[in-house]
Amino acid sequence: MFPKLGQGFVVVVSCAWNFPYRRELYDWELIEEANLIAALSYAPPLCNENADYLIWSNDVAAHTQFSVVDLYAHSSSLLGPNLRICKQVWNSLLPPKVSFFCWLAWKNKVKSSEFLHKIGLLDSSTSTLCPFCNYEPETNIHVLLHCPFSWLIWSSVIKEWGLQWCISSSVAGLFHWWMSEKFQKYVRIIWRALPLVILWSLWKHKNDCVFSKAQPNFPGLLDLIKFRSALWLKASVKDFPFSVDDIVFKWKQIRGSD
Incomplete structure (x- = not known):
């Protein structure tokens, strides 16, 4: 369970991504570029109405706002039972x-x-x-x-x-x-x-x-x-x-x- 950026942090400029490379890419790099563009295509769009915040990335706490208290509680739970x-x-x-x-x-x-x-x-x-x-x-x-x-x-x-x-x-x-x-x-x-x-x-x-x-x-x-x-x-x-x-x-x- 780790925090990730909330929707307010994600900026999608356009549907087409243009990366200015200083040299031509090798074949294996072209494959990596295609994977990167595919991953970026699933990013949520910028929402101007909501403030930026952190959310948990795990499924259990999905869309739950991140807090230091939650992080401490999660870290303590990994140490074993509280005797x-x-x-x-x-x-x-x-x-x-x-x-x-x-x-x-x-x-x-x-x-x-x-x-x-x-x-x-x-x-x-x-x-x-x-x-x-x-x-x-x-x-x-x-x-x-x-x-x-x-x-x-x-x-x-x-x-x-x-x-x-x-x-x-x-x-x-x-x-x-x-x-x-x-x-x-x-x-x-x-x-x-x-x-x-x-x-x-x-x-x-x-x-x-x-x-x-x-x-x-x-x-x-x-x-x-x-x-x-x-x-x-x-x-x-x-x-x-x-x-x-x-x-x-x-x-x-x-x-x-x-």
């Missing part, structure tokens, strides 16, 4: 690095220790156990969802919002459940940002435990998640009605304001 989960992951109110990491987590493409060990980037003597529990291998799903430490973070946040949940088997399942909860206005903004902030914070804390010899700190990480959510949303949302203290210390009141 709701994409709107959850690519949250414009959070830093792009957070959305990109969560996209990797959704696609199970985060480079965990177990993955790096399989492809030979980690020495065989290097431990691939989860630094939170030191029991299970460090996989994406384990560190971000199923580790007892991570599960406690998720459960504490959800409990403070007065909700109950069952742990998901994947990051995609987590996002689908998260989007099923309905809130209004600014409360919905906080709720939609939380899973991305939690995923990012869990992975950052895991890296601190691996590379900086930090110890898993449940209360410290929980407060950090709230603090990051408050700072990022306050910086991105115009006239955000909640203060940093509200988000860090008064989640239950915020939930009740919905």
